[in-house]
Amino acid sequence: MDYTSIFPLMRAELTLTAILVLVFLYDLIAGKRGHRWFSAVTCGLLLVQVAVNLVPGPAGELFGGMFRTVPMDGVVKSVLSIGALIVCLQADRWLQREDTHHKQGEFYILTLSTLLGMYFMISAGHFLMFFIGLELASVPMACLVAFDKYRHHSAEAGAKYILCALFSSGLMLFGISFLYGTTGTLYFDDMAGRLTATPLEIMSLVFFFSGLGFKISLVPFHLWTADAYQGAPTAVTSYLSVVSKASAAFVLFTTLVKVFAPLIEQWQTLLWIVTVLSITVANLFALRQKDLKRFMAFSSISQAGYIMLAVIGGNALGMTSLVFYVLVYMAANLAVFGVLSTVEQHSGGRVSLEDYNGFYRTNPKLAVMMMLALFSLAGIPPFAGFFSKFFVFASAFKAGFYVLVFIALLNTVISLYYYLLIVKAMFITPSDEPIATFRSDVGTRISLAMCMAGVLLLGVVSAVYDGINALSFGL
Amino acid sequence: MIKMEYYLVVSTILMFVGFYGFVTRRNLLAMLISVELILNSVDINFVVFNRFLFPEQLEGFFFTLFAIGVSAAETAVAIAIIINIYRNIRNIEVKNLREMKW
Numbered sequence: 077m078d079y080t081s082i083f084p085l086m087r088a089e090l091t092l093t094a095i096l097v098l099v100f101l102y103d104l105i106a107g108k109r110g111h112r113w114f115s116a117v118t119c120g121l122l123l124v125q126v127a128v129n130l131v132p133g134p135a136g137e138l139f140g141g142m143f144r145t146v147p148m149d150g151v152v153k154s155v156l157s158i159g160a161l162i163v164c165l166q167a168d169r170w171l172q173r174e175d176t177h178h179k180q181g182e183f184y185i186l187t188l189s190t191l192l193g194m195y196f197m198i199s200a201g202h203f204l205m206f207f208i209g210l211e212l213a214s215v216p217m218a219c220l221v222a223f224d225k226y227r228h229h230s231a232e233a234g235a236k237y238i239l240c241a242l243f244s245s246g247l248m249l250f251g252i253s254f255l256y257g258t259t260g261t262l263y264f265d266d267m268a269g270r271l272t273a274t275p276l277e278i279m280s281l282v283f284f285f286s287g288l289g290f291k292i293s294l295v296p297f298h299l300w301t302a303d304a305y306q307g308a309p310t311a312v313t314s315y316l317s318v319v320s321k322a323s324a325a326f327v328l329f330t331t332l333v334k335v336f337a338p339l340i341e342q343w344q345t346l347l348w349i350v351t352v353l354s355i356t357v358a359n360l361f362a363l364r365q366k367d368l369k370r371f372m373a374f375s376s377i378s379q380a381g382y383i384m385l386a387v388i389g390g391n392a393l394g395m396t397s398l399v400f401y402v403l404v405y406m407a408a409n410l411a412v413f414g415v416l417s418t419v420e421q422h423s424g425g426r427v428s429l430e431d432y433n434g435f436y437r438t439n440p441k442l443a444v445m446m447m448l449a450l451f452s453l454a455g456i457p458p459f460a461g462f463f464s465k466f467f468v469f470a471s472a473f474k475a476g477f478y479v480l481v482f483i484a485l486l487n488t489v490i491s492l493y494y495y496l497l498i499v500k501a502m503f504i505t506p507s508d509e510p511i512a513t514f515r516s517d518v519g520t521r522i523s524l525a526m527c528m529a530g531v532l533l534l535g536v537v538s539a540v541y542d543g544i545n546a547l548s549f550g551l
Numbered sequence: 552m553i554k555m556e557y558y559l560v561v562s563t564i565l566m567f568v569g570f571y572g573f574v575t576r577r578n579l580l581a582m583l584i585s586v587e588l589i590l591n592s593v594d595i596n597f598v599v600f601n602r603f604l605f606p607e608q609l610e611g612f613f614f615t616l617f618a619i620g621v622s623a624a625e626t627a628v629a630i631a632i633i634i635n636i637y638r639n640i641r642n643i644e645v646k647n648l649r650e651m652k653w
Contacts, residue, residue: 204614211621215628222632228639232648234632239582242625243573246589249618250566253596260605262614 085136085145088129088153089195095121096188103181114180115168115519122161129154132547137201141263144201147547151399152326153195158526159319159406160191165523166414167311169421169516175226183223186216187315194323198330203252203262206327207245214241214291217320221308233307240290240300248287254280264335271338278342285346288331291324292380295353302361305373310420310427313369314413317376322402325380329387329398340390347388352483354381359490368416368427368498372409375453378491379405385468385484389475395548397467400534400541404452404464407530411449414524415442422514432498433507439514443502445524452531454495455488460535467541558599565592579633579643583626590622 083090099118106114132150137143164184171180193212200206218241222234256262258277259270271277289297305313332343355378362374383405386398419435419442420427436443452461465488473481516524534540565588572585594615601611637643 204610204617207614208617208621211625215621215625218628218632222635225635226639228636231632231635231639235579235629235636235648238625238629238632239573239579239586242583242586242622242629243589245625246569246586246593249590249593250596253593253600256597256611256614257600257604262610 081136082138084133085138086143087133088125088150088157089192089199091125091128092157092188092192092195095125096185096192099181099184099188103185111177111180112172114184115164115171118184119161119164119519122157122164126154126157126161129157141265142202142205143196143199144264145199148395148399149198151544151547152198152323152402155399155403155406156191156194156319156323159322159410160187160315162406162410162414162523162526163187163311163315163319165519166314166410166417168519170309170311170417173421176224179223183220183311186220189216190214190220190315191319194319197327198323200327201264203256203264206331207249207252210248210291211245213320213323214245217241217316220312220315221304223312224309229307230309231307233304236300236307237304244287244290244297247283251280251283251285251287255284264331268335268337271336273339273342278339281336281339281342282346284331285328285343288324288328289350292321292328292383293377294350294380294384295357295377296350298354298358298377301377302370302373305376306367306370310369310413310417313372314410314417317372317413318406318409321376321380321383322406325383325387325402326398329390329395332387333390344388344390347384348477348480351381351384351388351480354378354384355484355487359487359494362494363490366429368429368432371429371494371498372412372416375491375495376409378487379409379453382465382468382484385472385477385480388477388480389471391471391475392548393467393474394471396541396545397464397471399544399548401464401468403540403544404460404530404534407527407534408449408452408459408461411445411524411527411531412453414520414527415446415449418442418516418520419511422516423511426511429498429501430507431511432501433505434510435502438510438512442516445528446502447499448528448531450495450498454492456492458535460531460533463535463541555599555603558595562592562595562599565589565595577645579636579645580630582645583629583633587622587626590618594618 098121102117129150132147135146167183170176171183190213193209197206197209197213200209218234218238221237222231224230254276255267258274259267261267286297293301308316336343358374358377362371365371365374383398383401386394386401416427448459452459455461455465469481569585569588573582576582576585597611597615633643640647
């Protein structure tokens with residue numbers, strides 16, 4: 077085998093593995109003084125990784141078709157890396173705290189290993205590779221959710237997450253086993269040619285879909301989401317809600333289109349129901365939340381429903397709008413979580429909606445950033461969120477799902493209402509004891525600046541969308 | 552020789568026993584064991600399909616080996632988290648995990 081051909085194709089994976097090893101070594105040799113620079117070192121390395129992988133690599137396959145990559149995969153991997161970078165920047169303040177200080181290395185290593193798992197999951201060409209990538213993404217994630225060892229909530233969330241993840245991967249494997257039984261292969265390409273839409277295969281599709289549905293937290297597989305999001309440390313919650321979800325959504329798209337192409341009628345019906353349920357149920361539950369992390373959990377479930385609008389068409393336009401939606405959603409959601417986590421760190425753990433009353437008077441800059449991010453999530457015109465929602469709706473509309481688009485449009489109105497509840501609390505409602513004025517740390521400020529640039533510019537600068545669109549041909 | 556259907560009946564029963572246990576059991580360790588039953592039923596499925604339908608290749612066997620390894624890793628993490636819960640509240644009954652609801 078020609079080893080020189082490996083690097084260009086596996087560039088993202090190899091550089092990330094190198095970073096993992098470097099961070100691990102740094103953790104070993106840095107000592108007490110070096111630990112202060114841990115965040116800077118990791119973020120610097122991740123920045124290098126993003127820079128190296130910015131230009132998408134060539135298409136090709138390795139290891140007998142187990143690993144296959146197209147330029148679009150490269151784009152998605154870069155998006156995920158940027159998300160991880162922003163999360164690492166925001167986590168710094170929390171990790172410098174007395175009780176988590178000595179565990180910084182674990183946090184970064186676990187985060188990077190989940191990222192590596194997502195990479196392999198995205199580039200898989202075989203169900204074995206896919207399964208290992210998925211598990212590599214979800215097992216360290218459970219450790220991250222239960223990271224605050226002495227906080228009861230964190231352990232409770234970790235237990236709920238790992239049990240649901242195990243259960244869902246069990247369901248998914250059950251589906252895959254019957255796919256193997258009916259087709260006799262586990263390669264994506266071969267399987268697509270041999271599926272004939274027998275009832276057994278449709279059942280396998282449903283099992284497989286529910287396994288991935290857990291990861292993306294679609295209704296009716298969403299029950300772990302709110303608890304895990306609320307209990308996990310805030311930095312982990314933001315990672316869970318953006319990077320993990322985005323990778324699973326992309327993988328769902330590619331597997332449905334590549335592998336399950338012969339079953340397109342069945343999975344479109346399935347997605348139709350799940351999308352409507354996700355958007356509606358999550359919106360209704362979000363209305364009654366008092367805890368902002370829980371609130372963002374339901375908001376992210378409904379955003380996942382919107383992402384599914386891009387999947388349902390199964391065409392190149394859907395692919396473009398999915399990646400664009402994920403990018404924009406990442407900018408807005410990470411901005412919200414950045415504000416939440418820095419407020420939590422500076423105010424002694426205040427995360428409920430009432431705590432934000434009068435927030436604008438004490439911290440005007442953070443309040444405005446939060447407002448812009450929420451407007452983008454709700455899809456108000458000049459911000460990026462409007463354009464991403466527009467493209468997603470357009471792709472579903474083009475595929476002929478008029479009723480679905482109409483229901484989704486109605487739901488944007490509801491979502492606007494509850495996003496504005498936070499804005500109202502921050503700007504209008506007075507408070508006796510508002511969160512005191514504080515100055516956030518450098519990492520958070522850099523990350524918020526990056527997110528704001530995304531929220532304001534991504535929609536207006538059409539080069540981004542065109543750049544993604546140019547790569548989405550032939551999926 | 553025992554026919555393939557018998558194995559499949561066993562694995563399907565195992566799957567749904569695990570499913571039932573996961574939904575009804577109120578103890579975290581019992582729930583974990585139920586999930587393991589589901590994963591074992593999957594392993595049986597892969598091996599049986601490989602042995603009876605596609606004996607000329609080994610894909611199913613390999614998948615089973617990897618699935619066993621990965622599920623062992625998952626179980627280790629899950630048990631670590633359950634022990635952590637036990638240290639926090641001296642109990643692993645699900646009804647005590649009600650700090651976060653709705």
